[in-house]
Every structure is written in structure tokens, then in C-alpha cells.
Amino acid sequence: MSTWRFDQAATRKSLAWMIVKDEYPFSCADGEGFSDLCATGMPKFQIPSRQTVSRDCYELYVAERLNLKKLLQLExxxxxxxxxxxxxxxxxxxxxxxxxxxxxxxxxxxxxxxxxxxxxxxxxxxxxxxxxxxxxxxxxxxxxxxxxxxxxxxxxxxxxxxxxxxxxxxxxxxxxxxxx
CATH class of the missing domain: 3.30.420 (Nucleotidyltransferase; domain 5)
Structure with a gap:
């Protein structure tokens, strides 16, 4: 077994990926059900605002666009x-x-x-x-x-x-x- 450490930034990035992959609205993190899930499974996770989620998704887009540009240039x-x-x-x-x-x-x-x-x-x-x-x-x-x-x-x-x-x-x- 290994020790696990909670990482707020990694969890926020994972939330952004979930929203993009599953085509959820930015407001999905505002829901009571999501809040209950986080309280149970990740009590240390500070649920970001809709604006923060939107910004995280945009940052994900910018990073992926750069990766795709590199792929096009190299491959x-x-x-x-x-x-x-x-x-x-x-x-x-x-x-x-x-x-x-x-x-x-x-x-x-x-x-x-x-x-x-x-x-x-x-x-x-x-x-x-x-x-x-x-x-x-x-x-x-x-x-x-x-x-x-x-x-x-x-x-x-x-x-x-x-x-x-x-x-x-x-x-x-x-x-x-x-x-x-």
C-alpha cells in the first residue's frame, strides 16, 4: 500500500476534464448532489465557483491546443x-x-x-x-x-x-x- 495525498489543483483539473469529456455545464459543480459526493469522497476538496471552473476548462483547452499543434508539426x-x-x-x-x-x-x-x-x-x-x-x-x-x-x-x-x-x-x- 502507498500513502495518498490530496491535491486540490489536480482535483480541479480532473473536474475540468470531467466537464469537457462528459459535456456537463460549468454549473454542475454548484449542485447539491455534487457537493454531497465531494463531502463524502473528498472532504478536503474546496468546490470552485462556476467562473473558476470555466477558467479551468479554458486553460485545459489552451494546453490541449498547444499539444495538438506540436502533434501536427511533429507527426x-x-x-x-x-x-x-x-x-x-x-x-x-x-x-x-x-x-x-x-x-x-x-x-x-x-x-x-x-x-x-x-x-x-x-x-x-x-x-x-x-x-x-x-x-x-x-x-x-x-x-x-x-x-x-x-x-x-x-x-x-x-x-x-x-x-x-x-x-x-x-x-x-x-x-x-x-x-x-
């Missing part, structure tokens, strides 16, 4: 992107961009790079949002981009082809097979 030669746009019930336009690549151990990786609001479903706006996302992540070697069959997707890909021609290693075979 990735080329990425294949998939993207799609939707409109929410509140009439807000959204776009999701996912990167797919094979790492050095030949394992397929799939990472959501961005889930963001966009100003419209116009092709140039979509292309600019994809370009900004690639720049933010430091991705400059793209193999393919898979999109739906909307006309705006053709415009977005045409916009990106023009931009990527100026990138040192932007596309394979002069962007001939970029659009999927």
Missing part, C-alpha cells in the same frame, strides 16, 4: 481536410473543419480544428475562414479538401487554390486533386 506530413457548413435554429451560420492525417506510427488521426460561426455561406467567406484556420494552426501542407456539392464549395476551393499557390509546399500536383 504530420500532409493533412486532408473535411469541412461542412450548417445553419442553427437561431439562424447562425457555422462551419466545422476537421483534419485527417496519418502519424509516424501509421495511425489515422482525426482532429477537429475549428467549429466556428461564419458570416455567410458564400464561397469566398468559407474559403477565407478555412485559410484563417490553416494559418492559425500553422498548417501549410494540404493534400485534399472534402466538401459538399454546393456551388459555394467550388468557389471556396477556387479561392484556396489561388492562395495555396503562394505557399512553399501548399498542395500536391499543383492543386489538381485538392477538391474532393
Amino acid at each position: 504530420c506530413q500532409r493533412v486532408c481536410l473535411t469541412t461542412d457548413t450548417q445553419t442553427s435554429i437561431q439562424r447562425i451560420n457555422y462551419m466545422c473543419i476537421t483534419a485527417h492525417f496519418i502519424d509516424r506510427k501509421w495511425k489515422v488521426q482525426k482532429i477537429i480544428l475549428n467549429f466556428c460561426p461564419i458570416s455567410s455561406h458564400r464561397g469566398e467567406n468559407i474559403g477565407k475562414a478555412i485559410e484563417k484556420c490553416l494559418n492559425d494552426w500553422g498548417i501549410d501542407e494540404v493534400m485534399t479538401i472534402t466538401v459538399n456539392n454546393a456551388r459555394s464549395s467550388d468557389t471556396a476551393i477556387a479561392f484556396l487554390k489561388k492562395k495555396m499557390k503562394n505557399w512553399p509546399d501548399g498542395c500536391v500536383m499543383n492543386s489538381e486533386f485538392l477538391h474532393m
Whole structure:
């Protein structure tokens, strides 16, 4: 047997991971049931406020984003992107961009790079949002981009082809097979 020591910081980090993994609201730590559980299982744990939980989750996001950037730099030669746009019930336009690549151990990786609001479903706006996302992540070697069959997707890909021609290693075979 070994001795165990309570660690407030580690427990707060674990709470943040629980909220992210299980998609709980930040307020879950405010509940009476959670308080009873902590009083029974971890009586030394000082339950953080909703604002502190929110801050802990954001710090977790920042750290994980840095880890993913390192993974992309070290393990990735080329990425294949998939993207799609939707409109929410509140009439807000959204776009999701996912990167797919094979790492050095030949394992397929799939990472959501961005889930963001966009100003419209116009092709140039979509292309600019994809370009900004690639720049933010430091991705400059793209193999393919898979999109739906909307006309705006053709415009977005045409916009990106023009931009990527100026990138040192932007596309394979002069962007001939970029659009999927």
C-alpha cells in the first residue's frame, strides 16, 4: 500500500476534464448532489465557483491546443481536410473543419480544428475562414479538401487554390486533386 495525498489543483483539473469529456455545464459543480459526493469522497476538496471552473476548462483547452499543434508539426506530413457548413435554429451560420492525417506510427488521426460561426455561406467567406484556420494552426501542407456539392464549395476551393499557390509546399500536383 502507498500513502495518498490530496491535491486540490489536480482535483480541479480532473473536474475540468470531467466537464469537457462528459459535456456537463460549468454549473454542475454548484449542485447539491455534487457537493454531497465531494463531502463524502473528498472532504478536503474546496468546490470552485462556476467562473473558476470555466477558467479551468479554458486553460485545459489552451494546453490541449498547444499539444495538438506540436502533434501536427511533429507527426504530420500532409493533412486532408473535411469541412461542412450548417445553419442553427437561431439562424447562425457555422462551419466545422476537421483534419485527417496519418502519424509516424501509421495511425489515422482525426482532429477537429475549428467549429466556428461564419458570416455567410458564400464561397469566398468559407474559403477565407478555412485559410484563417490553416494559418492559425500553422498548417501549410494540404493534400485534399472534402466538401459538399454546393456551388459555394467550388468557389471556396477556387479561392484556396489561388492562395495555396503562394505557399512553399501548399498542395500536391499543383492543386489538381485538392477538391474532393
